[in-house]
Amino acid sequence: MRERQFVADIVSGTKLPKMFRARQIFPDDKLEVEKIPQIIHDLLSEPKFKDRVKPGMRIAITAGSRGISNVALTTKCIVDFCKEQGAQPFIVPAMGSHGGATAEGQKEILTGYGITEEYCGCPIISSMEVKCIGKNAEGVDVYIDKNAAEADGIILGCRIKPHTAFRGPYESGMMKMMAIGLGKQYGATICHAAGFQNMHKNVPSFGRAIIANAPVLFAVPTIENAFEETCWIGAVAAEEINDKEPALLEYAKSLMPRIWVDSCDVLVVDQIGKNFSGDGMDPNITGTFCTNCASGGIDAQRVAVLNLSPETHGNGIGLGYSSATTARVYKQLDLKSMYPNAITCTVLGGVRIPIVMESDKECIQCCLQTCNEIDKEHARIVRIPNSLNIGEILLSEAYLDEIKDNEAYKGKLEIISEPEEWNFDENGDLPMKDGSLVF
Structure with missing residues (x-):
């Protein structure tokens, strides 16, 4: 004392x-929350997205560890659309090593955001087990969540935003959700091994390998305004992620407070x-x-x-x-x-x-x-x-x-x-x- x-x-x-x-x-333009379900339904009803979700398919939907505005709602909307098409969706925590790098800890994080089995109406399958799905362009093995890897399809739910530790055309967004989030602790460790000075290369390199070797169907990214309110929601086909994400990142940067x-x-x-x-x-x-x-x-x-x-x-x-x-x-x-x-x-x-x-x-x-x-x-x-x-x-x-x-x-x-x-x-x-x- x-x-x-x-x-x-x-x-x-x-x-x-x-x-x-x-x-x-x-600038404070934002989407009306009550309109978000219809926005997502309309986006995914376009043939290039709808035709990829077929009856009976087991589809993994990613949910990360960030405090994203309306994340429980947008996740539920993706689940609802998949069920409407006769698919069998489940949610996968895609957050690298967060939640203490445990399955229980990662599920707890989702619960804190309102992403529960009861609210979303589908199972949440949380595991730290990974599976090698191929190699990237540099010949490095690429791992992702085993349950997602063995699903019939993967839909990426994520937010696009500037990263906090590196700069490049792909920062926090679709590529990173695949490379780091879906990689769980094992995959994230491999991706981080060369240091943040190489993350601007590693994130897209691992992401492209996942698109090429895993059943990624499309992404439903969101962008937020300066008040962390949802101001844009889109749908991006797997094969378009590489080309479209850089422009979306620039848009997100322009809105940063x-x-x-x-x-x-x-x-x-x-x-x-x-x-x-x-x-x-x-x-x-x-x-x-x-x-x-x-x-x-x-x-x-x-x-x-x-x-x-x-x-x-x-x-x-x-x-x-x-x-x-x-x-x-x-x-x-x-x-x-x-x-x-x-x-x-x-x-x-x-x-x-x-x-x-x-x-x-x-x-x-x-x-x-x-x-x-x-x-x-x-x-x-x-x-x-x-x-x-x-x-x-x-x-x-x-x-x-x-x-x-x-x-x-x-x-x-x-x-x-x-x-x-x-x-x-x-x-x-x-x-x-x-x-x-x-x-």
Whole structure:
């Protein structure tokens, strides 16, 4: 207790600035949720898709580990269409080594997203067993989920989005769902073995081999707007994936949000988790990249992580790229869930433990006090709820004059509150509700 108080005393004199709320403005076109079933039904009713789903076929439908908008609904819609054609669909968790690299853990992740046998109306067959389906162009054996490999057909349910650790014409999307997701831990390990510097080659190479040697029928990818709402759904035949995915990725990139201020002294992230990003917090937003194969996001000298999301089930991967965290986070960490993911992707930095402070306030104070060459009387602090939802952010009052009447921020940032003191309780923590910090 005395040691903890001693550490707290070191940072206790660091004054935190008042914060004001700002609305970030992005294009917000989206699909009406109630229309999604008809959209998917109409897409798949085109002969080039419908004719591939025949009565009696056992069809594997992939579902990944990301927090994709409307993922349970879109998965159910694909299931319903297959059943309408007389096929026998089942769902396969396609998430590499996530869920602690166990069949039970991967099924649990799907349950957290509402993808259950009861809701979708078909079996969920979760297994880590894989089968070699052929070789890629470089002569490397390619493995995918055994149940999917032995099905009569595979339909890819996925989202297209920029990746968090590498750049290329195929990042997070259809190719990666096959190469990494369907590969399970074994296949993902082989694909990652050459490092992220080669992922831009390996993902399409493995993906093309799966298209050529496994019964992939087509994909039903989605794209989301800056508010993580479904704004586009498509259907892509297996033989068209290679040619069509790069343009879809560029479209997805054009819709990506960002923090409109370019830099800060301290970035405060209320929560990280696998439901927000494979990296816990999306470095395309936070700048916390795990490799030098990608760049972007806000330029922050220090990053404070205050909490884990309930949906991440203790998987705090990405925490290692923060500067400091809280005792609350430390107590929630499930290392057996974190480590398989890090070992499989061959990047260990994300599971390191940063400096641990007792409270939210001390964590932020620690980050601010250790910043170099800044004006601590006018500290520039940005606070976000998570990397997925940045429609509203909190900025320290040092940004007020910068934003007011500045044409550069017109149509991008709108000030919606006056600067206020942080609302820490007597223990130095921010308010919480249902396991999440109140933003």
